[in-house]
Amino acid sequence: MSRIKNWVVENHDLAFAILLAVCVYCYFAFTNDLFATHRTTFAVMERFAVLGLVGLALTLCIIAGEIDLSIGSNAALAAVIVVRFTDSLGAVTALLIAVAISTTIGIIQGYFIAYLRVRAIVLTVGTLMLLRGVALFAAEEKTVMLTDFRVPDFITTKMFGYFSPASILVIFMFILVGIFMNYTRFGREIYAIGGARKEALAAGVNLKRPMIIVFAISGLCAGLGGVIIGLRSGTAQALGLQYLLLAGTVAAFIGGVSILGGKGGVIGAAIGTLTVNFLNTGLVFNVTPAFMVQLYLGVLLMVVIMFQTGSRIFDENQRRRQIISDVDARRGPLLARRQTGPP
Amino acid sequence: MSNSLIANARVTGLGFVDRLVRDYSALVVCLIGLFLVVFIVGMATAPNFLTIFNFKTIIRDAALVGIMAIGLTFVTLSGNFFLLSMKETAALCIICFATSMSSGYGFEISFLLTMGVAIIAGAAQGALIGLGGNPIVVTLGAAGLLFGLGSWWSDNLVVSFRRPHGAEWLGTGSFLGLPNITIAFILIAISAECVLRYTNFGRQVYLIGANRAAGKATGHENFSMAIKVCIIASICSAFVAIAFSAQVSSAHVNYFSSEFGSSGDMTIMVIATVMVGGNSIMGGFGSTLRTSLGAIFISTVDNMMVLHGFNSGPRVLAVGLMIVFSIIVFALVRRGSRAQE
Numbered sequence A: 001m002s003r004i005k006n007w008v009v010e011n012h013d014l015a016f017a018i019l020l021a022v023c024v025y026c027y028f029a030f031t032n033d034l035f036a037t038h039r040t041t042f043a044v045m046e047r048f049a050v051l052g053l054v055g056l057a058l059t060l061c062i063i064a065g066e067i068d069l070s071i072g073s074n075a076a077l078a079a080v081i082v083v084r085f086t087d088s089l090g091a092v093t094a095l096l097i098a099v100a101i102s103t104t105i106g107i108i109q110g111y112f113i114a115y116l117r118v119r120a121i122v123l124t125v126g127t128l129m130l131l132r133g134v135a136l137f138a139a140e141e142k143t144v145m146l147t148d149f150r151v152p153d154f155i156t157t158k159m160f161g162y163f164s165p166a167s168i169l170v171i172f173m174f175i176l177v178g179i180f181m182n183y184t185r186f187g188r189e190i191y192a193i194g195g196a197r198k199e200a201l202a203a204g205v206n207l208k209r210p211m212i213i214v215f216a217i218s219g220l221c222a223g224l225g226g227v228i229i230g231l232r233s234g235t236a237q238a239l240g241l242q243y244l245l246l247a248g249t250v251a252a253f254i255g256g257v258s259i260l261g262g263k264g265g266v267i268g269a270a271i272g273t274l275t276v277n278f279l280n281t282g283l284v285f286n287v288t289p290a291f292m293v294q295l296y297l298g299v300l301l302m303v304v305i306m307f308q309t310g311s312r313i314f315d316e317n318q319r320r321r322q323i324i325s326d327v328d329a330r331r332g333p334l335l336a337r338r339q340t341g342p343p
Numbered sequence B: 001m002s003n004s005l006i007a008n009a010r011v012t013g014l015g016f017v018d019r020l021v022r023d024y025s026a027l028v029v030c031l032i033g034l035f036l037v038v039f040i041v042g043m044a045t046a047p048n049f050l051t052i053f054n055f056k057t058i059i060r061d062a063a064l065v066g067i068m069a070i071g072l073t074f075v076t077l078s079g080n081f082f083l084l085s086m087k088e089t090a091a092l093c094i095i096c097f098a099t100s101m102s103s104g105y106g107f108e109i110s111f112l113l114t115m116g117v118a119i120i121a122g123a124a125q126g127a128l129i130g131l132g133g134n135p136i137v138v139t140l141g142a143a144g145l146l147f148g149l150g151s152w153w154s155d156n157l158v159v160s161f162r163r164p165h166g167a168e169w170l171g172t173g174s175f176l177g178l179p180n181i182t183i184a185f186i187l188i189a190i191s192a193e194c195v196l197r198y199t200n201f202g203r204q205v206y207l208i209g210a211n212r213a214a215g216k217a218t219g220h221e222n223f224s225m226a227i228k229v230c231i232i233a234s235i236c237s238a239f240v241a242i243a244f245s246a247q248v249s250s251a252h253v254n255y256f257s258s259e260f261g262s263s264g265d266m267t268i269m270v271i272a273t274v275m276v277g278g279n280s281i282m283g284g285f286g287s288t289l290r291t292s293l294g295a296i297f298i299s300t301v302d303n304m305m306v307l308h309g310f311n312s313g314p315r316v317l318a319v320g321l322m323i324v325f326s327i328i329v330f331a332l333v334r335r336g337s338r339a340q341e
Helices: A002-010 A012-031 A038-063 A071-089 A091-116 A120-139 A150-155 A165-183 A185-195 A197-202 A208-233 A244-254 A266-285 A290-340 B002-012 B016-022 B025-045 B052-077 B086-102 B107-130 B135-154 B180-198 B200-210 B212-217 B222-248 B266-276 B288-307 B312-340
Strands: none
Touching: A002 A012, A012 A266, A038 A071, A038 A165, A038 A185, A038 A208, A038 A244, A038 A266, A071 A091, A071 A120, A071 A208, A071 A244, A091 A120, A091 A208, A091 B312, A120 B266, A120 B312, A150 A165, A150 A208, A165 A185, A165 A208, A165 A266, A185 A197, A185 A208, A244 A266, A244 A290, A244 B135, A266 A290, A290 B107, A290 B135, B025 B288, B052 B086, B052 B180, B052 B200, B052 B222, B052 B266, B052 B288, B086 B107, B086 B135, B086 B222, B086 B266, B107 B135, B107 B222, B180 B200, B180 B222, B180 B288, B200 B212, B200 B222, B212 B222, B266 B288, B266 B312, B288 B312
8 A cells, every 4th residue: 555655656657647547437338328438448449540640750859858849740641641652652652652651751850850940849830831832732732542441451350359540559659669768878868968967968968869859759650640540541631630630639738747848658548548538538429529629639648738837836935944954954043052152 | 258259249249241130130131032023023024013012912911911920029038939729719700700790780899799709809818828838839729719619609500691781891991092901001110119118018028038137127027928929919919800700791710721711721821921031030039020021021022923823832832932931041140149249
């Protein structure tokens, strides 16, 4: 019991995320009979396949103290490319091309952010527009469609009860990134440049390397997400997928990242995404229109931000009070001595 | 000691190029050069480019995005990056205005009601940003919230109101041959520039944007500033929403989204305008005049591409390239000025 208590105290963000996920799940499970079934779990995992990737990508970016706004455009570009080339080149080749292009875009973004020393939001708001233009170009301003629907059938095959090839791939990706972040030097560097960039640079971290790695993973995740969406539905729109940014950000923040960087992790991203997915699926079950889902997500994000900002202000006040009381404690004997005069 | 002496010598003896780099004027030179290039190319290749009618079209096209961008410039100058909720604020406001108009309230009451909604939305976002929330994340959440509210209010339907209405003069009227919306754009641009240059408030915007610590030390907290600039940005959004609604006599939450407009999402266009105009995204440097010129520049390029029969893909691509180009030039210029220090 005390071990659990220690764990909760040490990982209070993660504990909060788990609690929230369980609460959301229980709420929908109790209000709707259909929610706690095997089929719904499969549906949740299917959503997890896409949103999990975006949540993971944004979690990494926010850990590094940056945010990738172009993630929706990147995903849309990958979706358009894969759907366009699947018929002529085969699904695997098209998939590899699309993911390679997205990753390359990520690498270029990371390089420029580190080289120009601009904030990522500044550059990625530009690439958001640029990539949308490229996607429109690639799609010739139409909705591209598959003609052969064997690929979507394969991607949504049910395996081991709850999983499909897509969600297994995503879970594998999560494990890989988790190991990378926790047990390699490069992963620790990403935490370092997010939490304390000046100190990390002073300690000899080259800003370019972690930045390029973060944005490469972000591009890879966005590309993979776009590919999964494109292949699963068999269609792709150049201007679509813009909702991914909000949902992914909400997932990342529920998972316990801090906007100041250096906090959070892959497990948090998974739990945050699951929470968003429970909410999303549950609301769909209760026949809520799509815009209401957006409203709830917006409110959720605002609440999390308010909570974080509040706790930061509280911490700062606490620290200030501590410093003042320290100074008083040190000055106390001095003052007393001055009043009594030298012996 | 010797280092600082050298630095001082450099500051006092600035050459022309140094001064260009230091004052970020290089960007303006770039912009004017690009503008001339576009202009000459347009003149040479598109036969209808150099007509008065076309100029009016360019400025009228620039007006809506331009007004929003002028509002956003205040936010950017005060060092609060940008608001990702510009188009969603406009979406909520357009629904509010059209609903009010269609239920028979006059133009004035609808106008005031819409402005009230905008002020509340802006103040709430500004308060969260001022307390230390990241502007991007706060406004991303606010965007979802405002858009959801707008959709919920209108039930995701088109709200329309009957044609002879009190707002027609704003939407389709004209004065001395200029559309009223163009005149509004010019007036707003001039007054915003005057506010920034000649009032206490304007100087405080620059101070807090350039050096937040110095601002705090001299008693100018970002909290009240963030609220004020967010309200200004929201009011500009609301004004654009009203003007647009007056033009088409209807409203839908998607009017400002990429599905509706051909050249992309309104928020990103507005941010693009602020950036292409040559305002420092980190704050403290720029002006609304630059933003207005940026709006006209983007509109000119767009107009030329339309005259040449380009589809929306290349046009969005062109705007994207312009933003990225402006970011890169700006960053390189800043690096140059850093190296001098």
